[in-house]
Amino acid sequence: MVASGTFGYAKEFEGLVDLKKLGAIVTKTITLKSRTGNPMPRTCETASGMLNAIGLQNEGIDDFIHEKLPYLSKIGVPIIVSISGDSADEFCELAKRLDREKGVDGIELNLSCPNIKGRGFSVKGGRLIAQDKDATYNVVKKARGATSKTLIAKLSPNVTDIVEIAEAACKAHADSVSLINTLIGMAIDIETRKPILGNITGGLSGPCIKPIALRMVWEAAKNIDRPVIGVGGIATAEDAIEFLIAGARAIQVGTANFIDPGACEKIIKGVKIWTEKK
Amino acid sequence: MALDAPYIAKNARPGQFVQVRCSDGFDPFLRRPFSIHRVKGEGSRVKEVEILYEIIGKGTEILSRKKAGETIDILGPLGNGFTLPPSTLHPPPSTLIVAGGIGVAPLVFLAEKLAEIRITVLLGAKTKKLILCEKEFKKLGAKVHITTDDGTRGCKGFVTDLFKKMLCAMPALSGVEGRYAPCAVYACGPRVMLECIADMCVKKDVECEVSLEEKMACGIGACLGCAVRVKGERSRAEDSYIYKLACKDGPVFKANKIIGRQV
Numbered sequence: 413m414v415a416s417g418t419f420g421y422a423k424e425f426e427g428l429v430d431l432k433k434l435g436a437i438v439t440k441t442i443t444l445k446s447r448t449g450n451p452m453p454r455t456c457e458t459a460s461g462m463l464n465a466i467g468l469q470n471e472g473i474d475d476f477i478h479e480k481l482p483y484l485s486k487i488g489v490p491i492i493v494s495i496s497g498d499s500a501d502e503f504c505e506l507a508k509r510l511d512r513e514k515g516v517d518g519i520e521l522n523l524s525c526p527n528i529k530g531r532g533f534s535v536k537g538g539r540l541i542a543q544d545k546d547a548t549y550n551v552v553k554k555a556r557g558a559t560s561k562t563l564i565a566k567l568s569p570n571v572t573d574i575v576e577i578a579e580a581a582c583k584a585h586a587d588s589v590s591l592i593n594t595l596i597g598m599a600i601d602i603e604t605r606k607p608i609l610g611n612i613t614g615g616l617s618g619p620c621i622k623p624i625a626l627r628m629v630w631e632a633a634k635n636i637d638r639p640v641i642g643v644g645g646i647a648t649a650e651d652a653i654e655f656l657i658a659g660a661r662a663i664q665v666g667t668a669n670f671i672d673p674g675a676c677e678k679i680i681k682g683v684k685i686w687t688e689k690k
Numbered sequence: 691m692a693l694d695a696p697y698i699a700k701n702a703r704p705g706q707f708v709q710v711r712c713s714d715g716f717d718p719f720l721r722r723p724f725s726i727h728r729v730k731g732e733g734s735r736v737k738e739v740e741i742l743y744e745i746i747g748k749g750t751e752i753l754s755r756k757k758a759g760e761t762i763d764i765l766g767p768l769g770n771g772f773t774l775p776p777s778t779l780h781p782p783p784s785t786l787i788v789a790g791g792i793g794v795a796p797l798v799f800l801a802e803k804l805a806e807i808r809i810t811v812l813l814g815a816k817t818k819k820l821i822l823c824e825k826e827f828k829k830l831g832a833k834v835h836i837t838t839d840d841g842t843r844g845c846k847g848f849v850t851d852l853f854k855k856m857l858c859a860m861p862a863l864s865g866v867e868g869r870y871a872p873c874a875v876y877a878c879g880p881r882v883m884l885e886c887i888a889d890m891c892v893k894k895d896v897e898c899e900v901s902l903e904e905k906m907a908c909g910i911g912a913c914l915g916c917a918v919r920v921k922g923e924r925s926r927a928e929d930s931y932i933y934k935l936a937c938k939d940g941p942v943f944k945a946n947k948i949i950g951r952q953v
Binding site for chain 1: 711763908914917919932938
């Protein structure tokens with residue numbers, strides 16, 4: 413499946429990708445109200461990857477349901493909607509609204525966007541929800557109470573122990589966990605001595621984070637009894653297979669979509685050939 | 691650099707761009723956006739796309755080492771392109787094209803499409819050697835004025851200084867059929883130059899479009915990385931703005947939407 417935030421709402425890739433061939437589409441994260449996003453610059457290329465600090469720019473859930481969902485639900489593949497909120501109640505509200513929509517097959521809770529810190533969430537010190545096992549448990553539990561659709565918790569690599577967070581999500585009855593989101597990083601312009609990103613820090617993604625993602629997927633998969641969705645730096649079929657071997661039951665492809673819109677199709681084909689050979 | 695890409699050549703409009711994967715690996719990681727400089731071929735059999743670039747980093751450096759016959763992965767045509775004046779206008783309107791440095795890249799393709807129209811081109815560059823495409827514009831019958839920062843060719847100073855002089859010399863435009871007045875201004879170049887030109891055009895009520903350059907990741911509107919701050923449609927407050935994407939909503943924007951970049 414395609415990872416949240418790297419595939420828009422699928423229409424962007426119309427004509428470039430045979431959307432029907434995808435396993436599932438995870439949308440760009442939506443919030444209750446529209447968000448303008450972070451100041452520029454928002455991206456910065458790095459060695460084998462990139463930093464981004466978009467800031468969850470989106471038009472809000474009403475716009476999503478009326479303008480984007482009709483197109484998505486016609487594609488004919490499972491649609492997973494990524495959501496984020498400033499409080500557990502907001503996650504709950506979003507899940508409740510999406511639960512009523514026929515075109516939505518699953519919900520991914522974005523507990524790990526590194527670019528919206530400072531918003532009044534109840535996690536101490538402006539940390540991410542997925543950096544705190546209690547906050548993770550609370551949000552997943554509230555959302556679980558609002559929907560019977562497939563519920564996935566997207567976790568952050570910016571933690572000391574991924575297992576305790578994954579366990580908290582499972583304890584609150586998430587159907588699955590997806591990991592990892594981006595790693596918090598930064599880049600500096602040595603001429604101006606200022607950070608390159610408008611948001612100062614951003615999320616690192618791309619092939620450079622793959623070994624970390626793989627290690628965390630392996631740790632999570634052997635310790636929890638729910639399926640783990642592996643994501644982080646997957647750009648080739650070989651990468652995807654490594655995640656499957658590490659214990660992932662499904663994989664998401666993210667940043668690779670930016671440099672090659674056909675990446676997913678190639679990966680799906682490659683994995684198929686490999687499994688048929690084995 | 692000329693690329694054999696019939697689909698892009700056939701469908702491209704001036705101001706659109708292509709995303710070029712400079713290397714097969716991950717170094718550099720992202721594609722690089724380049725304006726379509728020209729398309730070549732006969733009538734409906736156009737098949738070549740040209741890009742004009744300056745070597746400024748790793749990506750362009752790798753491109754410069756490519757040899758004839760090699761294959762490159764490109765995506766396009768992308769973006770919205772310039773609005774061409776309606777062909778029904780009589781007498782045909784005149785047009786002012788303003789280029790700063792390598793910003794000339796998309797404007798030759800534009801001038802080709804405007805061939806029926808009287809075109810005046812202002813070419814600005816740091817120095818004589820960096821004046822680009824003068825011949826191409828002249829071949830199209832355009833009147834070309836040159837400025838260089840160091841005065842080694844044409845007027846000494848910025849292209850915006852000359853533009854200001856020309857704009858001031860023109861009669862007021864609103865509703866007036868000024869004979870020497872341009873119907874439209876098209877500009878591409880450094881951001882400060884474009885903001886300056888956009889500002890002058892708005893004040894004089896001259897139709898103007900500028901092509902902005904932004905760092906991009908995907909080029910197709912998915913990553914939301916290449917945001918540009920533009921004036922919102924609903925509110926008139928000076929500080930109100932919305933984000934548009936250079937790749938999908940641009941790279942060409944109307945001058946009256948441009949907001950000075952806040953550092």
